[in-house]
Amino acid sequence: MLAISDLEVLELEAMANTMRQDIIKMLVSVGSGHAGGPLGMAEVFAVLYFHILKKDPKNPFWPERDRLILSNGHICAVRYAAMARAGYFPVEELLTYRKIDSRLQGHPHNRSLPGLENTGGPLGQGLSQAVGRCIAGRLDGKKYRVYCVMSDGEHDEGQTWEALMWAGNHKLRNLTTLMDRNNIQIDGHTEDIFPLEPLRNKYEAIKWHVIEVDGHNVREIIAACEEAQHIYEKPTAIICHTVPGKGVSYMENNYEWHGKAPTKEQGEVALAELRAEGDRIQKEILGAAK
Numbered sequence: 001m002l003a004i005s006d007l008e009v010l011e012l013e014a015m016a017n018t019m020r021q022d023i024i025k026m027l028v029s030v031g032s033g034h035a036g037g038p039l040g041m042a043e044v045f046a047v048l049y050f051h052i053l054k055k056d057p058k059n060p061f062w063p064e065r066d067r068l069i070l071s072n073g074h075i076c077a078v079r080y081a082a083m084a085r086a087g088y089f090p091v092e093e094l095l096t097y098r099k100i101d102s103r104l105q106g107h108p109h110n111r112s113l114p115g116l117e118n119t120g121g122p123l124g125q126g127l128s129q130a131v132g133r134c135i136a137g138r139l140d141g142k143k144y145r146v147y148c149v150m151s152d153g154e155h156d157e158g159q160t161w162e163a164l165m166w167a168g169n170h171k172l173r174n175l176t177t178l179m180d181r182n183n184i185q186i187d188g189h190t191e192d193i194f195p196l197e198p199l200r201n202k203y204e205a206i207k208w209h210v211i212e213v214d215g216h217n218v219r220e221i222i223a224a225c226e227e228a229q230h231i232y233e234k235p236t237a238i239i240c241h242t243v244p245g246k247g248v249s250y251m252e253n254n255y256e257w258h259g260k261a262p263t264k265e266q267g268e269v270a271l272a273e274l275r276a277e278g279d280r281i282q283k284e285i286l287g288a289a290k
């Protein structure tokens with residue numbers, strides 16, 4: 001396990017902030033899309049794309065790459081922002097999000113955009129796809145790891161639990177999930193609509209290793225992903241406690257922002273808040289670099 005410096009942590013925080021600004025610009029530009037989940041998962045995606053995933057943006061089909069399955073496809077804006085910033089495609093292309101003939105569909109279509117590992121949108125299916133990739137990796141004798149980002153709302157669905165039990169029973173140690181535990185789904189709070197707790201106990205009962213992190217704490221996310229790499233008998237679930245809409249005061253923890261775009265004026269307010277936070281991080285970077 002490599003120690004990560006304060007400067008590297010700040011740079012990842014700065015990247016998450018940049019991606020949040022990208023997301024707001026994308027949604028305002030097209031006038032639709034999902035805000036809450038993507039903003040809440042910015043640190044997780046910054047850590048995955050800029051610290052954890054074995055990848056080559058110029059060779060997206062590199063056979064040894066780690067596989068990242070996005071099961072809750074509606075949060076793809078954050079994945080697109082991370083991919084653009086990582087060099088999979090030009091940052092300017094982000095503004096084609098959800099537009100006619102764009103490669104950046106409102107729900108990800110993997111045949112359109114190299115680097116997407118799966119097509120998503122119908123919830124509850126991604127983990128099954130991730131399990132399949134793990135089995136393929138084992139059969140092919142490959143060393144890659146499979147990561148699956150999924151949501152809490154998807155745990156309302158039977159297929160999710162079937163895949164979870166399969167992975168636990170078959171000791172899929174090359175599988176790591178990162179759950180967006182933001183406590184909201186499309187029209188309310190998860191515990192009001194279809195209570196999920198105690199999630200940790202449920203996972204442990206079906207033979208998973210469980211780590212809970214503050215999903216906005218870069219160090220904790222990195223430590224959890226690295227711990228998972230050293231668990232040899234079980235798949236690992238990282239429950240990422242996040243704030244939906246993170247970084248935009250009027251969106252935070254409000255499920256009504258699950259799937260809508262800010263107006264141009266609301267977008268300006270959001271960007272002003274995010275830029276102020278970005279400036280604060282840059283000042284810290286200057287301090288840490290001294």
Ligand SMILES: Cc1ncc(C[n+]2csc(CCOP(=O)(O)OP(=O)(O)O)c2C)c(N)n1
Binds near residue numbers: 074121153186258
């Ligand atoms: C199988 C399926 N049923 C319903 C939907 C519609 N839907 C889209 S997002 C969503 C909410 C799911 O909760 P979660 O993923 O936790 O939402 P978030 O935290 O991103 O707001 C629903 C029901 C869907 N995409 N797929």
Ligand SMILES: [Mg+2]
Binds near residue numbers: 151181
């Ligand atoms: Mg949710």
